[in-house]
Amino acid sequence: MAKGLLDLHNLLRWILLILLLLSIFKAFAGWRSKKAFSQGDRKTWLFTLIAAHINLLVGLYLWLWGRYGMLTTTAPPEGVTKSKFHLFFWIEHPAMMILSVIMITLAYRVAKKNLPDSVKYARVLWLFIVALLFILVAIPWPFRHDIGRPWLPGMGS
Numbered sequence: 720m721a722k723g724l725l726d727l728h729n730l731l732r733w734i735l736l737i738l739l740l741l742s743i744f745k746a747f748a749g750w751r752s753k754k755a756f757s758q759g760d761r762k763t764w765l766f767t768l769i770a771a772h773i774n775l776l777v778g779l780y781l782w783l784w785g786r787y788g789m790l791t792t793t794a795p796p797e798g799v800t801k802s803k804f805h806l807f808f809w810i811e812h813p814a815m816m817i818l819s820v821i822m823i824t825l826a827y828r829v830a831k832k833n834l835p836d837s838v839k840y841a842r843v844l845w846l847f848i849v850a851l852l853f854i855l856v857a858i859p860w861p862f863r864h865d866i867g868r869p870w871l872p873g874m875g876s
């Protein structure tokens with residue numbers, strides 16, 4: 720099951736990135752053209768929120784019970800902070816991803832608030848941009864030394 724969830728976690732990353740880019744584009748276009756807030760925008764943001772929350776849940780499972788789960792494997796003898804791999808997958812990656820999911824959740828909350836549309840678009844835009852930056856920094860891209868993971872499931876170990 721952990722292998723299937725890892726593949727899902729890998730694929731959902733792309734879905735989340737695409738939805739997040741689309742959400743940013745919609746927030747920017749709305750803010751720029753001073754248009755009225757639409758249900759289409761809200762739906763795009765909702766799908767982004769759902770993708771982020773599903774990957775958060777899958778990530779939490781992998782973190783606790785996955786191949787290198789905190790509850791199913793032992794810490795490295797040199798200590799977690801000395802092992803780049805464990806530091807990344809046990810602390811940095813989860814912490815940054817949880818922060819980004821919080822920002823995506825806040826953005827969706829702003830969308831539901833009773834605010835002038837231009838303020839709404841501007842706030843959502845910034846929250847999504849910061850969330851995207853956090854995610855881009857925290858993804859174990861294949862070119863990253865020691866922690867790199869495949870672009871897609873099945874492309875590597």
Ligand code: HEM
Pocket residue numbers: 725726728729731732735771774775777778779781782783785786787808809812813816817820854858859868869871872
């Ligand atoms: C929500 C945004 C997230 C994204 C975009 C994301 C992305 C990724 C990607 C691309 C991988 C590599 C997958 C592979 O090896 O094929 C990965 C691995 C991992 N992620 Fe996430 N992640 C997110 C959230 C989280 C969270 C919140 C946690 C923990 C609480 C987490 C824990 C892990 C762990 C433990 C691994 C390594 C699993 C293993 O190799 O067995 N992730 N993540």
